Amino acid sequence: MSVETVVTEDDLAEMVEQVWASYLDPEGVNPLIPTGDDKQTTEVHSTVSITGTWHGHLVYASSTQAARKAAAAFLAMEVEEVGQEDISDVLGELANIVGGNVKAMLPAGCFLSLPTVVMAPDTASYYPAAERISGLWGVWDGEPISISMWQSVKQGETA
Amino acid sequence: MVIDDSRAMRMILKRIVAKLNFEAVEAGDGQEALDLLATMTEVPELALIDWNMPNMNGLEFVTKVRAESRLREMTLVMVTTESEQSQIVRALAAGAHEYVIKPFTEGAMIEKLALLGLVPTGANS
Numbered sequence: 203m204s205v206e207t208v209v210t211e212d213d214l215a216e217m218v219e220q221v222w223a224s225y226l227d228p229e230g231v232n233p234l235i236p237t238g239d240d241k242q243t244t245e246v247h248s249t250v251s252i253t254g255t256w257h258g259h260l261v262y263a264s265s266t267q268a269a270r271k272a273a274a275a276f277l278a279m280e281v282e283e284v285g286q287e288d289i290s291d292v293l294g295e296l297a298n299i300v301g302g303n304v305k306a307m308l309p310a311g312c313f314l315s316l317p318t319v320v321m322a323p324d325t326a327s328y329y330p331a332a333e334r335i336s337g338l339w340g341v342w343d344g345e346p347i348s349i350s351m352w353q354s355v356k357q358g359e360t361a
Numbered sequence: 362m363v364i365d366d367s368r369a370m371r372m373i374l375k376r377i378v379a380k381l382n383f384e385a386v387e388a389g390d391g392q393e394a395l396d397l398l399a400t401m402t403e404v405p406e407l408a409l410i411d412w413n414m415p416n417m418n419g420l421e422f423v424t425k426v427r428a429e430s431r432l433r434e435m436t437l438v439m440v441t442t443e444s445e446q447s448q449i450v451r452a453l454a455a456g457a458h459e460y461v462i463k464p465f466t467e468g469a470m471i472e473k474l475a476l477l478g479l480v481p482t483g484a485n486s
Contacts (some may be wrong), residue, residue: 221464273369277372278372291368291369298442300441
């Protein structure tokens with residue numbers, strides 16, 4: 203079963219809006235601006251996997267600079283003070299938050315993994331058995347950010 | 362007490378409860394929190410608890426706290442991305458007093474704590 207119609211780009215956008223309002227842009231002055239550019243380059247990838255009645259991944263990806271800014275906003279630090287551990291922790295939590303809300307929109311009986319954060323380009327290489335089914339691409343302060351859903355190919359083929 | 366495997370989330374929660382004049386201790390999972398509680402002579406008034414954590418998750422922690430008479434007075438609030446109705450029911454049935462779904466704003470968290478009578482007059486003003 204594809205969840206393309208269950209979790210749409212609009213759903214992802216709504217979740218992102220809530221995350222920004224809660225943690226990254228509580229003043230509402232610096233939102234994520236959708237561009238639809240799915241070819242944008244990202245360098246930090248945070249993933250939570252979903253298993254159970256649906257198999258796949260939710261990936262939060264951004265440039266290193268956007269990751270630094272997110273960590274700084276989340277942790278109330280200066281961007282210059284942000285270290286790798288801060289980036290890993292904050293991006294893991296961001297993927298966890300969006301992934302948890304995505305899971306709630308999937309069929310009952312799904313489980314969410316703990317997040318994994320990789321600081322390297324090219325998301326696709328991490329999910330050879332999954333295909334992207336939905337996503338939101340945009341810029342925040344001029345820096346690329348995306349949130350995408352990947353579904354297990356095997357499950358997609360047999361559904 | 363703030364219990365979450367994300368240091369970032371612990372910091373956010375600590376900032377919020379500090380505004381309410383709580384002094385917060387923190388733990389990275391349920392087991393660490395139980396170990397910490399075992400060393401404390403004074404039981405914390407409030408625990409904010411994530412669900413998905415390594416070693417011992419939040420639901421197990423709530424169940425264990427509720428089974429311990431010494432910890433009976435602790436107010437337990439789940440703070441989690443687990444937003445399905447069935448999960449909320451499970452947490453409340455296990456003994457959690459309230460349930461906050463991530464993402465949350467500072468104002469929303471304070472409102473929840475106010476409903477539990479944990480916001481002193483004049484706090485956050």
